[in-house]
Amino acid sequence: MTFFLSLRSPLRWLAACGASLAVASNAFAHASPTSRDPAPDAEVAAPSVVTIRFSEPLEPAFSKIALVDEAGKRAASLASVVDAQDRKTMHLELKPLAPGRYTVQWTAVADDGHRTKGGYAFNVK
């Protein structure tokens, strides 16, 4: 009943519409991973690169990936790179990894300046 009453009120309808649009565009502008390689909890032979694809183009100067081992020590790697041809993709080239569990830590800054962070682990056989 309340729902139909609110639909009949043009002002309320507009307000609800504007609010949902604002939420949608805000969520859209934040970069979140759409694919991760190695995948979370994967058990793989030592990878030479970690690649993460995001929902939004990234700011290369502020976006990065780091890899740490079980002791929290940074795994040897080159600096992470945002692909110049495809700024939704960022990768980290690695030196050979010993067997063990590793945690990927990423920071992504989208074009709107909003920063998102996350992490996940995978295992090297």
Ligand SMILES: [Cu+2]
């Ligand atoms: Cu944003």
